[in-house]
Amino acid sequence: MHRNLPQNKEALLKSYTTRLKEDVKSMLENFEEIIKLAKGDNESQLNRMTQIEQDTFEMQVRAANIVRAGESLMKLVSDIKQYLILNDFPSVNEAITQNSKLFRTKQQECDQKLMSLRDDIAADLYDLEDEYFTSIYK
Template identity: 90%
Template sequence: MATQRALPQSKEALLKSYTTRLKDDVKSMLENFEEIIKLAKGENDSQLSRMTQCEQDTYEMHVRAANIVRAGESLMKLVSDIKQYLILNDFPSVNDAIIQNGKLFRTKQVECDQKLASLRDDMAADLYDLEEEYYTSIYK
């Protein structure tokens, strides 16, 4: 299994390591599965007693099944690493999202400014009417 380095890798080297990990894990799963199938056939002629041979085959099947699980977990880690790489290094889509959000917020700002200006004009007209009514009123 590949380990992460402290220094950042180039994109090509990282993709090559991902490809290598993928091939190694799939190969390991396939080889272990094939060996389990061979063991399940039980065609081994050996000098061991039948019971001893069964125990040995059972143990080997357990080990190979654990190897398949380990390779599967490694594949899941690989998928997680690829997702993380895409999330952290997908600058074009991040930039597009930032630009799109910027446009959306500018549009909202213009809408709010227009509504506020309209509200200000309405309030000024109403205030003018109220002042006029107040100053012409006999009840002041």
């Protein structure tokens, strides 16, 4: 990837990398936090029940964060696929050349067939014209 990509394309690719890192980091951090909470001998000013409730909610939020990061990764995969599909010009060019080759051969085939058909018809037409104009039934 040493080609000179336009600025915004480069920025986009960088943003993909940062998204990947961020999501993975978020997964890891949230997981660590959950583990820490589960271990938890953190003294606080709060009432014990309140503390427990808070921990519960925090864990849920963190779990949801992990899920979010996972889905964000899926989205990232889909985005990268889309980017590749839309910007992979070599493969598009290949497809175009292939298509044009296909159509050219098809065109040639058709042309040849039409030519031979035309020749046959012309020859037959000549005979038929001859026959028609010399017959008495006309």
